[in-house]
Amino acid sequence: MIEQPKIVKICDIKDETPNAKTFFFEYMGHYDPGQFVMVWIPLNDEKPFTLSYINRNIAGITVLKRGNFTKTLHTKKIGDQIGIRGPYGRGYSLIKGNAATCIVGGGIGMASIACLADKQENATIVQGSRTMPELLFRHRYKEMRLCTDDGSFGYKGTTVDLLRELVGKHDYQKIYACGPEKMLYKVYELCNEHHIECEVSIERYIKCGFGICGQCDCSGQRICIDGPVFNSKDLKDMPDFGKTEITKSGKRISL
Amino acid sequence: MTDVKLSVNLCNIRLSNPTILASGILGTTRALLKRVAECGAGAVTIKSISKEAREGHNNPTVITYEAGMINAVGYSNPGVESARIEFTNLKEIGAPVFASIIGTCNDEFVKVAEGLSESGFSAIEIPLSCPHTPGFGLLSGQGTPKATYDITSAVRRITHLPIFVKISPSIPEITTVAKAAEDAGASGITAVNSMGPGMIINIESKKPVLGFKVGGVTGDALRPIAVRCVYDVYKAVKIPIIGVGGISTGRHAIEMLMAGAVAVGIGTGVYTRGIDVFSKVCAEMKQWMIENGYNNINDLVGIAHD
Numbered sequence: 004m005i006e007q008p009k010i011v012k013i014c015d016i017k018d019e020t021p022n023a024k025t026f027f028f029e030y031m032g033h034y035d036p037g038q039f040v041m042v043w044i045p046l047n048d049e050k051p052f053t054l055s056y057i058n059r060n061i062a063g064i065t066v067l068k069r070g071n072f073t074k075t076l077h078t079k080k081i082g083d084q085i086g087i088r089g090p091y092g093r094g095y096s097l098i099k100g101n102a103a104t105c106i107v108g109g110g111i112g113m114a115s116i117a118c119l120a121d122k123q124e125n126a127t128i129v130q131g132s133r134t135m136p137e138l139l140f141r142h143r144y145k146e147m148r149l150c151t152d153d154g155s156f157g158y159k160g161t162t163v164d165l166l167r168e169l170v171g172k173h174d175y176q177k178i179y180a181c182g183p184e185k186m187l188y189k190v191y192e193l194c195n196e197h198h199i200e201c202e203v204s205i206e207r208y209i210k211c212g213f214g215i216c217g218q219c220d221c222s223g224q225r226i227c228i229d230g231p232v233f234n235s236k237d238l239k240d241m242p243d244f245g246k247t248e249i250t251k252s253g254k255r256i257s258l
Numbered sequence: 259m260t261d262v263k264l265s266v267n268l269c270n271i272r273l274s275n276p277t278i279l280a281s282g283i284l285g286t287t288r289a290l291l292k293r294v295a296e297c298g299a300g301a302v303t304i305k306s307i308s309k310e311a312r313e314g315h316n317n318p319t320v321i322t323y324e325a326g327m328i329n330a331v332g333y334s335n336p337g338v339e340s341a342r343i344e345f346t347n348l349k350e351i352g353a354p355v356f357a358s359i360i361g362t363c364n365d366e367f368v369k370v371a372e373g374l375s376e377s378g379f380s381a382i383e384i385p386l387s388c389p390h391t392p393g394f395g396l397l398s399g400q401g402t403p404k405a406t407y408d409i410t411s412a413v414r415r416i417t418h419l420p421i422f423v424k425i426s427p428s429i430p431e432i433t434t435v436a437k438a439a440e441d442a443g444a445s446g447i448t449a450v451n452s453m454g455p456g457m458i459i460n461i462e463s464k465k466p467v468l469g470f471k472v473g474g475v476t477g478d479a480l481r482p483i484a485v486r487c488v489y490d491v492y493k494a495v496k497i498p499i500i501g502v503g504g505i506s507t508g509r510h511a512i513e514m515l516m517a518g519a520v521a522v523g524i525g526t527g528v529y530t531r532g533i534d535v536f537s538k539v540c541a542e543m544k545q546w547m548i549e550n551g552y553n554n555i556n557d558l559v560g561i562a563h564d
Contacts, residue, residue, distance in 0.1 A: 006322040010462035041318070045465035049317035084463060211320035215283055215529045216331060217305065223289035243289075252311040253286050254336035255344060 006213055008043040008086025013079055014061065020137050023067045023111065024077060025055060028087065030062035036119035037094030037204055037232045040064070041212050043086030048072045051209045051227075053115035053181075054090075065114035065139065091212045092231050095119045095179055095202050102176040105129060105169060107190060109162050109182020113139045115204055116181040120144060123179075127169060131162035131182075163189040175199050184258050188245030191238055204231045205244065208251050220249055262544045263554045266300070268498055268521050269420035269445040271354050271380050273300035275543075276511065276555060277536045280502050280525035281306055281358040281383060281424070282331065284533070288345055295352035298537030300521065303383055304345060306358040307374065308394075309366045311337035315390075316469035321458065326477020326504065327526045328456050330390040330470035333360055338373035345377050354380035356422070362393045364412040371413050382419050384409060384444075386435075387426030387451035389474045395451070401426050403438035410442035420445035422500060425491075427453045427483045433494035440495045448500040448523065449487045452476045477526035480504045485517045492518025492560055506530045508542020515555065516562040 015027040034057050042064060043049040050072050056063030068077050079085065097119070098104055104126045108116045113130045117140055120128045128147040132138050135156035138149055149157035150165045158165050163186060166178070170193065180190040181204040194201035207219035207226040214228030222241035224230060238244050247255050264275040279302040284290045291302045314334025321328055336344065348355045357379040361367035371382055386406050388395030399405055410423055423439035425432060427450035436447045452474025458467045466472070484503025491499055501519025505511050506527030514522050527535040543555065552558060 004322075005324065006320075007458065007467055008318070008460065010460065043318060043467075045460070045463045047316070048469065086460065086463065086467075210317060210331065213320075213322075213529055214533065215327075215526070216320055216329075217284035217286035217290050218334070220287045220290050223287070223293040225284075225290075249286065250336075251313045252334050252336050253305065254311055254340050255287075 006088055006211075008041065008049070008088045010084050010086050013081055013083050013085060016079075016081055019065055019139050022137070023065055023114075023139065025063045025065045026076070026079065026085070027056065027061055027063040028085065029060055030054070030057065030087070031060060032090070034062070034090050035094030036097075036122055037115070038090040038092050039231060040087050040089035040091070041209070042076070043088070044072065044075055045086065047075050049086070051091075051212065053204070055114040055117045057118055065111070065117070067111040089212065091227055093229065095204075095232050097123050098177055101125055103127070103173055105166065105173070105175045105178045107162050107166055107178065107180040107182070109180070109186045110137070112182030112204070116179060117143070119179060127173065129162055129165055129169070131165070162186060163193065166190065167193060170197050170199070177202065179203070184245055184248075191235065191245070194235060200235055202232050202234045203238070205233060206231065207248055218249065218253070261553060262547050264540055264543065266521055266555060268301075268500070269381065271301070271420065273354065273521060275300040275540045276515065276521040277539050278356070278500060278521055278523045279303055279536070280523035281385065283525040283528055285358075288351070291355060292351050294533065294536070297534045298540055299353055300536075301354040301356060301380070302351065303356040303358050303523070304341070305335055306333055306360045306385060307335050307338055307341040307370055308333060308360045309338055309369050311335065311340065318467055318469055321467055322477070322529065323458060325479035326475060327529065328454070328458060328468065328473045328475050329452070330455070330468045330473030332470060333388065333391045333394060338370045342373055342377060345374070345379075348378040356381045356383050358383040358385060359413075360385060360394050362398065364409055367409050367413050368416055371417050375417060379419065381422060381445070382413065382417060383422045383424055383448055384413060385424040385451055387424055389426065389428060389452060389455040390470055390472055396426055396428065401429055401435060403431065403434045406435050407438040407442045410439050410444050414443035422446045422448045424448035424451050426451050427480065427487050427503070432487055433490050436491045436495050440497050444497060446498045446500060447491055447495060448502060449491050450480070450484050450503050453480050453483060476503065477530070478504050481510060485513055488514060488517040488519050489562065492563065505539070506535060508539050508546055511539050511543055512546055512558060515558040516560070518560040518563065520559055
């Protein structure tokens, strides 16, 4: 295996929200929902993204315009080239059969959990954002429970508020979540209260992507290779989860 | 089964086995050091610390190719004040912990060494040989015999801990540099740092892949060069050598010991064989020793010499 970017052409671009676009490109090889790829813009930078679409040989990443890298990526047109390496990490573990599950996406975290929502049968899909225009993939699933912090669409409140109500009514065997870490921590606590297994995808600053540089540490777990998806049992031994993260310099800061 | 002894004495530091986590690999947090110790490392080295925090180079910072790895992380680190908070209770790590300190001038090396002096490190490593970070190592002339002597002396004056000076394979006067370190009071030599710098160009985009364009080359490609350097340095100095460069199996480690190393650093091997490369290498060394009639690892040191 050689860990170097492979150049692909952007074959389609979709505006998802005023600030988020999906870039589609040819993708060969295996992919588990929750795994990530490193996306390279030559002479600029390289950042991790979970695939938000995978269909035959076409994959997509949904990118929120935020820093220098994502702003540059947003200027790319169909036919432009980007580099891709991976996939990396351990994704979500799907449940077979009829057991009820719940999949929770908060903000752009919905993009990371979207492929799982495509695959996992009998799942309640919950998405939350600050406000209506930021909601992603409105027509992608048969059914999706939506909530907004400002009440501009759907349930008024956070994903955790809505999840708390749902947990009372359904017998979920597992809850999956991706979003801001404060949200993930609350989902984890809620799951513990109700003795429900959970899996969350944790984000950290990633450098190598293959477990050697130590940049993405979370309590001795390397997000890039031991994660990014961790289950309740793993999280129990990860005191940094929900509390501190390591920045690009290696400095530990409070979340 | 024969009782095989892997423990070594490195400048009066007892290592349960000769494998050491090389600097720059996984040594970012206390929790990772502990995990690497649990994976069988005889000692662990933290990622190099400078006086102030550094973000390092942009990604890609670490990539691999057919014969090894090439990196230009650029000494990202949180700075000595944060490092002091991160690296505490080092006795509980389960293996001796080595500090790695960097600076752009003698005074910065001294400041970092002083800043970490109460943290419980077992030794201090001074890399004067990084090939890809402006202001440090080869790019600021720290790899010359004179600079090596000056920096080592400055740190020697303010610490009683063993000092290992890490030298470059990419300079012709390697034995002179090792000798300069020894004369300045170094307790041991770490040979070698990554070689190069090298470059990998992506031919579709027609651009260098690394964010810094060039980076240090490690892994299998480096091993024969590292073995030769250790062999030469062994003849030139009396202080012990930590052999580093492309070691990922027990056979590689034994080869390095035969060249003259007392202990071996492992870095790229964490990628090729996983984080438990340390226990794997130890098991393979033991196996080889049993098959070849050795029961003490120290009997292998330097036996490739005439």
